[in-house]
Each structure stands twice: as C-alpha cells, then as structure tokens.
C-alpha cells in the first residue's frame with residue numbers, strides 16, 4: 104500500500120534510493136525512538152515504567168541524524184511518541200532534512216485525534232501505524248487504556264476519509280489467533296492496512312502470550328488463510344508473502360540463519376544512541392554507526408529481522424502498488440466484523 108502522500112511515479116526515486124542504500128550497506132529504515140515514556144500499561148513491555156524525568160534528556164531534534172542517514176523510510180516510535188508535544192516540530196525538521204522520505208509514526212492511538220493526525224500529516228507524516236491486537240475490549244485490557252479499541256475504530260475511518268494513510272500494527276499471539284483475519288477485514292473495510300508480527304517474550308520475559316507448540320497447528324491454518332487473502336487482496340497486508348509463510352518455521356525454532364537486524368534497519372534511542380533492534384541495548388552514537396554483523400539470535404520474528412531476509416519478489420512490488428479499498432467498498436467477500 105503506497106502512502107497517499109506519494110504518487111506511483113515516486114516508486115522510481117524510492118527504488119533508486121533503495122538500491123543506493125543497499126549497495127553502500129546503509130540502513131533503509133531508521134527508527135527514531137523519540138521517547139521511552141508511555142502512558143499505556145502493557146504486561147509484555149516495560150517502557151511505561153520509564154521515569155517521567157527521562158523527558159529532560161530526550162533529543163529536541165533528530166534532523167541531523169536524518170540528514171546523515173538519508174534513509175528511504177523513517178519511523179517515529181517509542182514508548183509513545185504522541186506524548187511529545189513537539190512531535191510535529193521534530194517531524195517537520197526531519198522532513199526538511201531528508202525530503203522524499205517515507206515517514207511513519209507508531210502509536211497506541213489513545214491520543215490520536217483527527218486534529219493531531221492532521222497536524223502531523225501537515226508536518227510530513229506519510230503513515231499512521233496504530234497498534235491493534237483485538238477489535239474489542241480485550242485490546243483495552245491488554246493496553247490498560249479503557250475504551251481504546253472503540254476510539255481507534257472511530258478515529259481511523261475519519262483519517263482515511265481525509266486521505267491519510269493508516270495501518271494497524273497487529274501482534275499475533277495465542278489469544279488473538281481467531282481475530283487476525285477479522286482485523287485484516289476491518290482494516291480493509293475502513294481503507295486501512297495491516298502490519299503483522301509475532302509475539303516474543305524478549306521484551307520483558309512475559310511468556311503468557313507465546314505461541315507455544317499447542318498453537319502451531321492453528322498458526323499454520325492462519326498462515327494459509329492470510330496468504331489466500333493476500334492473493335485476492337494486494338495492498339492490505341503489508342508483510343511479504345515470504346515473511347508470513349515462514350511464521351511456522353520460526354515458531355518451531357527451525358530458523359538458523361543469523362539475524363541481520365542493524366543492517367537495513369536501525370533504532371536510534373531518545374538520546375541519540377543506536378541499537379540493532381528494539382530489544383537490544385544501545386551501544387554507539389548515531390554519528391559513529393558502522394553497521395552490525397549478523398548475529399546468532401532467534402529471540403524474535405520482528406520485521407527488522409524477518410523482512411530483512413525476505414527475497415525481493417514481484418509479489419512485494421504488488422503489495423506496495425496495491426491500494427486499500429475505500430471504506431464500504433471492499434472486494435473481500437467475507438463480512439467485516441462488528442467492532
């Protein structure tokens with residue numbers, strides 16, 4: 104799904120930039136972790152325990168890092184990035200420093216009003232990625248924010264109707280295996296997309312949501328359902344076919360290829376230090392980044408690991424060029440679930 108900020112012809116300069124970055128072994132995607140603070144209460148992540156005083160040391164600008172890396176994509180993440188009242192200013196500066204860069208924000212969505220989304224879009228944002236693991240109150244309970252799922256599902260159609268690009272970031276875990284396709288269909292029904300990833304306990308050791316062996320058969324069925332959905336509906340699910348097809352092998356611990364996180368994607372924390380992936384410690388200032396060697400780690404199947412291994416196939420271009428159907432005009436034949 105191409106951001107509505109860009110036209111199809113923009114794929115040409117993006118492809119050129121991608122090729123240059125890969126040839127020079129520079130990151131294609133840079134995540135700016137603009138704060139580690141968060142006002143959710145997830146039981147699988149401890150960022151919300153970050154001391155409020157941390158705000159004093161957060162970088163005021165990420166423009167120099169954006170200019171230095173000039174990646175193809177930049178993500179503003181956290182913690183909860185919308186806690187920063189100056190996020191629009193940060194985004195606008197980065198946009199000026201690295202023009203024609205695909206900029207996204209990853210948010211839990213509780214503070215994403217239409218007005219805030221419009222001001223971020225005006226600053227240069229190309230996509231809103233909103234965490235959504237359930238379509239009902241189970242999401243509120245998981246995030247510790249009453250009314251969150253309903254608020255997201257009320258807001259997203261208002262954003263897509265105004266021409267803004269939205270994706271749900273959905274983590275597949277044992278409790279929502281039957282909710283993944285309904286989330287995908289809901290996304291399509293409101294003109295949004297979906298990024299899928301798999302739950303890991305690497306963040307804080309909470310194994311309660313892991314897809315252990317008794318869930319693997321259901322995961323295999325889900326993978327078949329997702330790939331069948333993708334064949335008919337390009338542009339809704341942003342993961343590559345390869346990434347989805349490899350999920351069972353990852354869960355069965357059959358992946359032995361070293362992780363190449365830190366090569367095509369890096370994370371820069373709130374004080375400007377780089378880490379290879381969101382769950383490894385920061386180890387060097389961004390200005391001294393020299394790349395990371397592949398590492399024997401199998402702790403997660405995030406996109407920064409899994410998509411980095413995915414081959415560049417025609418289906419990936421079809422995913423990018425595919426567009427989500429406008430609200431109430433979905434090609435998918437199964438009924439959209441009630442939110």
Ligand code: SF4
Pocket residue numbers: 141142143144145147148149150151181182183211246
């Ligand atoms: S997972 Fe996201 S929303 Fe939950 S505590 Fe961590 S940063 Fe906050």
Ligand code: SF4
Pocket residue numbers: 305362363364379380381382383398400401402403404405407408
């Ligand atoms: S597998 Fe890679 S991306 Fe995942 S935690 Fe390990 S080093 Fe990080």
